[in-house]
Amino acid sequence: MNHGNPESTAREASMPSENDTRGRYKCVADVMTRKTVTLSPHHGFAEAVSLMADRHFRHVVVADTGGQILGVISDRDILRTLARTSNWQTKDVGQIMTRDPITVKCETPISVAVAKMVAKRINCLPVLDDEGKVCGILTSTDLLKAYQKLLESLENNRATL
Amino acid sequence: MEIGAVKNLSVDDRGMPSSATCVADIMSTSLVTLSAHHTFGQAVQLMTNSPFRHFLVIHADGRLAGVFSDRDVLRALGRTPNWQGKNVSGVMTHKVFTASPETPLSVAASEMLSRRINCLPVFGKDGKVCGIITSTDLLRSYQKIQASLENSCITDEASM
Numbered sequence: 001m002n003h004g005n006p007e008s009t010a011r012e013a014s015m016p017s018e019n020d021t022r023g024r025y026k027c028v029a030d031v032m033t034r035k036t037v038t039l040s041p042h043h044g045f046a047e048a049v050s051l052m053a054d055r056h057f058r059h060v061v062v063a064d065t066g067g068q069i070l071g072v073i074s075d076r077d078i079l080r081t082l083a084r085t086s087n088w089q090t091k092d093v094g095q096i097m098t099r100d101p102i103t104v105k106c107e108t109p110i111s112v113a114v115a116k117m118v119a120k121r122i123n124c125l126p127v128l129d130d131e132g133k134v135c136g137i138l139t140s141t142d143l144l145k146a147y148q149k150l151l152e153s154l155e156n157n158r159a160t161l
Numbered sequence: 162m163e164i165g166a167v168k169n170l171s172v173d174d175r176g177m178p179s180s181a182t183c184v185a186d187i188m189s190t191s192l193v194t195l196s197a198h199h200t201f202g203q204a205v206q207l208m209t210n211s212p213f214r215h216f217l218v219i220h221a222d223g224r225l226a227g228v229f230s231d232r233d234v235l236r237a238l239g240r241t242p243n244w245q246g247k248n249v250s251g252v253m254t255h256k257v258f259t260a261s262p263e264t265p266l267s268v269a270a271s272e273m274l275s276r277r278i279n280c281l282p283v284f285g286k287d288g289k290v291c292g293i294i295t296s297t298d299l300l301r302s303y304q305k306i307q308a309s310l311e312n313s314c315i316t317d318e319a320s321m
Binding site for chain 2: 024026049052053056058075076078079080082083084109110111114115117118121140141143144145146147148150151152154155
């Protein structure tokens with residue numbers, strides 16, 4: 001496919017069909033998790049703990065009955081409560097969740113979402129539609145998957161040059 | 162026309178930040194370590210008060226005993242009735258997956274994803290721990306390359 005000639009390489013590089021294009025995502029909607037688990041603020045601490053321990057997620061969106069987001073509860077919130085509160089058994093989700101979480105929209109560029117996550121030291125961003133309702137969740141795992149695909153395709157392209 | 166520009170990124174940088182390719186490029190070399198005899202309570206306190214989610218547990222002779230993560234804490238909480246009495250070695254992950262400084266980032270990322278873990282201790286050729294690579298280190302690296310990809314898309318679209 002190429003013979004080390006810089007000119008032909010440059011021409012080939014502009015032909016998408018010749019490239020491994022996996023991992024070329026642009027915006028949050030391309031990589032987010034659409035299935036989300038939601039709790040109400042009235043669920044107990046223990047319910048949140050067992051949900052996270054049994055299933056494989058670390059973040060749960062807290063929403064009211066109309067689907068409007070109230071907060072996010074993460075494994076970090078649970079740890080913090082455990083370390084600092086003696087009566088953690090009696091707490092409910094509404095008392096320990098992070099209120100007014102940082103959110104993104106479907107069309108937010110991925111780099112902006114990653115920058116927010118890293119700067120704020122969080123691992124999930126609820127994704128809201130135009131009416132402010134939760135339409136998905138973007139986690140660090142979603143982003144790692146996307147990065148992994150991108151790395152593989154870059155390695156692939158490097159190998160074929 | 163975003164794809165052509167992306168290809169160029171791996172061929173020459175076009176003045177963009179060069180992309181990291183192996184673990185040594187992005188790993189953290191500052192580590193927080195615990196001994197296996199620390200109590201569960203001490204470890205949770207330490208974790209709450211530090212930005213780190215993973216601590217390497219080191220034997221007295223310097224060998225790696227395990228990794229203690231926030232997930233281990235949660236699991237212990239959900240499944241162990243008397244977790245208050247446990248020490249770190251009773252809760253930590255004993256079977257640790259590791260990387261070397263030369264491991265390609267794609268391999269490190271897929272190891273983390275398939276094992277559902279967020280960190281890999283990094284061992285040098287001498288068999289000693291020389292760093293740790295976490296999912297956050299990978300995300301930082303992703304952010305840089307993704308931003309330059311998005312920028313080159315915009316440039317390409319504008320020049321068409």
